[in-house]
Amino acid sequence: MAKHIYRPVCGFIIGCSALLSACGGDSGGEAAPAKEDEAPKSPITMVIHGAGVTMEELESRYRDHLVKKFPHITFTFLRNDKGNMMEDLVAQGTIPDIVRPDTNNVYSSYLDLGLGEDLTPYVKKYRYDLSRFNKVFVDEIVDAARTGELYGLPQPPFFPHALYYNKDLFDQFGVPYPKDGMTWDEVYEIAKRMTRTNNNKLYRGFSFNPVSGLRDNPYHLPILDLAADRLANTEQWASLFQNFLRFYQIPNNTIAASTSAENGMFAKGSVALMANQHNVYLNIPPEVDWDIVTYPTYAGGQKLMPQRGPAYWSITKQSKHKDEAFQVIMEMLSDEVQLEDSRRGIPSTLVNPQIQQVLGQGSPVFSTKNMAALYQYPPAPYTPKRKAELPNVPQNIQQNLLGAAFMEAAKGAKDVNTALRELNEMLRLEVNKVKNQ
Known part of the structure; x- marks a missing residue:
């Protein structure tokens, strides 16, 4: 049978009731x-x-x-x-x-x-x-x-996004818990306070999932432009990169070696804050005493909850x-x-x-958490899809390239402009591969 050329592929897995x-x-x-x-x-x-x-x-x-x-x-x-x-x-x-x-x-x-x-x-x-x-x-x-x-x-x-926090670390260092409704600027100040060394052990203030945290952005900004073979809105992507990069410029809050390693840092118990999806499949061990608050918003921006659709x-x-x-x-x-x-x-x-x-009320884990934080803001609109007449790059390839570009910038290997320029070039190469299939 004929194959449709536009075939995005999955990366990583609501009013009243209906009255019929x-x-x-x-x-x-x-x-x-x-x-x-x-x-x-x-x-x-x-x-x-x-x-x-x-x-x-x-x-x-x-x-x-x-x-x-x-x-x-x-x-x-x-x-x-x-x-x-x-x-x-x-x-x-x-x-x-x-x-x-x-x-x-x-x-x-x-x-x-x-x-x-x-x-x-x-x-x-x-x-x-x-x-x-x-x-x-x-x-x-x-x-x-x-x-x-x-x-x-x-x-x-x-998969709605939330801000996780390690209660034991906040108790240990006498810092008030995060609250619902915080902005990224407020979270950044907390991350600075919570990044410290104690008894020769390093505690990081912040981590996040570089792939989902960028992909599921509150601006529903696509990676590949909807109408052209290039990175969408480089200026806005630069702004999103900068928001997260400042956390990794806090002394001793060094990003892990890979996106998957960074995504798993909070579960080790030595990271105070983590921005991530609420995911029943997310493995946080029982010895980490955690809770969640609303996903941070941008000062002056809309109060929306980024999400990955079902x-x-x-x-x-x-x-x-x-x-x-x-x-x-x-x-x-x-x-x-x-x-x-x-x-x-x-x-x-x-x-x-x-x-x-x-x-979460029937779950031994989630029944003790601030699950209302996940519904405090409406879900951000979904990311619009690329024009049907244009070749598309599978979503998993797009998001992996995006995450890799961020990692290079977070490690200090490249500045934001260079990382995004090279990301744009790689996206063009992937589009050409699809065209030549």
């Missing part, structure tokens, strides 16, 4: 219940491919709900294991009914494989209320497809059970399921405040 008139006031977004005299439904098997999610997570989050709601359906979960990659399944002719792309790989793992099924007719048929979702997430998948179709519904989690539940056009698949997706995204997700610490894609307010 067919549901008689149920807020979960489900279809109308069957009538008592309705004939028994024929047994079917439905295959759900949860790329990027462990089998244990798929089972624990969805199995019981689906079996209870659809007793006539036998569910099989698959994930991206050897032989079960989407390309493998397409080649084998064993295409799942429901798949899980995101906005960065909606082409490479879904549309380019000839799987795309527009959900708009099902939304209309089942009178499904899209306003129950954060609009940012729905708009992004439509924009990512570049054709106006709706190729998925947003599935938790999304993945999506999508139907394959090859499915023989498309209506049932849409009903299954509605159940997996229902208020009931997302309430349980939220209690586990998984941020909801819904705008339902009752679901947002229980974030």
Whole structure:
């Protein structure tokens, strides 16, 4: 089959409730219940491919709900294991009914494989209320497809950013804890106070995830220009670089050797502050007593929370059970399921405040944290997508080049202008590679 030339690839993984008139006031977004005299439904098997999610997570989050709601359906979960990659399944002719792309790989793992099924007719048929979702997430998948179709519904989690802090270090040095609503300038002053040597041990004041911290910027600034083969808005990227670089110019707050090493520094217990995503998969050991506050804002700027958008539940056009698949997706995204997700610490894609307010309350870790910080500011708009007629560079390549450029500047190997100029050159080379494919 023909390949679409524009295929971004994923790098590293919400108002009121929906009221379907067919549901008689149920807020979960489900279809109308069957009538008592309705004939028994024929047994079917439905295959759900949860790329990027462990089998244990798929089972624990969805199995019981689906079996209870659809007793006539036998569910099989698959994930991206050897032989079960989407390309493998397409080649084998064993295409799942429901798949899980995101906005960065909606082409490479879904549309380019000839799987795309527009959900708009099902939304209309089942009178499904899209306003129950954060609009940012729905708009992004439509924009990512570049054709106006709706190729998925947003599935938790999304990844809001926060400022982490090590309570033990602040207690040890008698410095007040950070607060919600701080600016980057205020955080910088705290980082200076917390960078110190005590009993011959060095304590750093600040770290951040150089890839997600720059990529998920509050200005929704793209890396590759939307209309030209170059780095987007060099002046604004320089400003973003400078904001973070000043932290690494604090004496003794030296950046780690690599982006991944820097991202893991806070978990070692010797860093006071970390700007990062809230991520249920982020591994902070129990001996680090941490909490979070709102992500810092720029003085005079909008108070927005940078975020990485979610993945999506999508139907394959090859499915023989498309209506049932849409009903299954509605159940997996229902208020009931997302309430349980939220209690586990998984941020909801819904705008339902009752679901947002229980974030982490059922988790032994997150129930003790300031999880309200994640909803204090609205999510920043998503990063707009490159014009459809232009060749695109996979997102993981773009963000890795960006992170590497920042690391060079943070280590003092290059000044900001040189680092960005070389980043621009590397992006051009990657565009040319795509053009020559």
